[in-house]
Amino acid sequence: MGEKLREESYLAGEGLATAIFLALKLQKPLFLEGEAGVGKTEVAKVLSRMLETPLIRLQCYEGIDVNQAVYEWDYARQLLHIRTAEALGTTGGDRSRLEDELYTRQFLVQRPLLQAIEHRGENPPILLIDEVDRADDEFEAFLLEILSDYSVTIPEIGTVRAERPPVAILTSNRTREVHDALKRRCLYFFIDHPDLEREVEIVRLRVPDAEERLTRQVAKAVQRLRSMDLYKPPGVAETLDWTEALVALGAKELNEDLIEATMGSVLKYHEDQQRVLLQSLSLLAGS
Template structure:
């Protein structure tokens, strides 16, 4: 059996990443044999990948490497991690990055409020001063350890690997990137009061970036990289039909064509696939048989999220959009 925790003073060799991975995966999750298997599995779980994405997911699963997905917001990077977790049957653990995030917020911290209550309870119970060392050991036990996403993924003891999503890493700062690089290198964390915790079953890691800033090469080199583009009109139609089977195919094509034009208009926030699906859902709820000008103007709020974008579309883009809709 592969140990999940070793005391900090243990002399035994470290458990290296991947030593137990093949056994656990073979027992619970059958790794795909081809990229076609990946495509079929993702499609079955509601995600329609292109060939490039299926290939990089296949390589990530078979090589045991983190997956770095970069692209505009809304192209499906986060959704892929969720679908991977549903596919393999593992826990989905999400670390949402933001400006100022630090190691404690990502890894672990101590529950100081409960520790203080425990200390006061011990005092009220009249525990002698000779028990001070025992009380201190109790305070810094796993009972009071708050596991944040990274530690939860590393200390995950299920036979099926967890899927760890490190979302929008470009929002974090350089120091946090360096910290992530260290953690992802061997999936080992040292909690001084408890010892060294090494992943018995390394998680499947998906790192995403909206490219609001450049992520350092050192982190990217640790991963398999893939740029996730907006889908073509044809593939977006397929995505809408997969997600919304009740939506008329002609309407789905009109919506996808209109969104494609909007993405070429240099908007502040071009619509993503999620907005396309929302728009098609809204039109279906309104009973629209087709996308005409009045319906387009009335429902722009489901696909555009900034006033400036709405003004640009209504002032200079309506003719182009309706021309694309007419050709769809």
């Protein structure tokens, strides 16, 4: 599994590769937790490419509900249908028949969870439930129900059940603790920031145009940034962004001027940038 992931430019440790393999083999959801930017969402994208199947993404946020996650009715089209029927006089005075027509597949809008359940492709889709920690407790309980049997009941239509369960990947940035019941339903893996050598290898793999000296300097600099008391320490995503920015500028090695000019690629909060500037940039440039 590790080699297959590497072929898709994703460098996974043995633990993560094993967790992904078991999730596929046992058809269980995989819950990935860790700081932002460590590669949780990328796992779903890589699996989509590797298995040649669609990626269906549900981005969670505060206040998300069934209408945004599963389905809703196209009220604009329903209203248009009513007005058209009345204008053409096709209702025949039978309002109940007209109302029945409104709640059919014709007017049903599929949202990500229903799309994943009803998918009929050659392979089951990858269902990415991203940043589940941003949703509230009620939605979390609803997700637990969905992940138990991959079915949903639409009162006007009936119960829709997946022929083959999607490959579910849940991610959390740990902005709050997710309930144990949801975690117990899944295989769990915590993705931490990589050590120096692994980060160097990731940069080599993802930004092959970077000079070897620059690659190692950037990785060391990011490791030092993470050791500082920053509001938002950079993740691997920022390491790659920074390297790509430096390569685009034709940089061969890191220096203080380049660090100051490209700091926005690696530190996304003004307060963090100011804190680094107050310290000696030579500590980073001399990596």
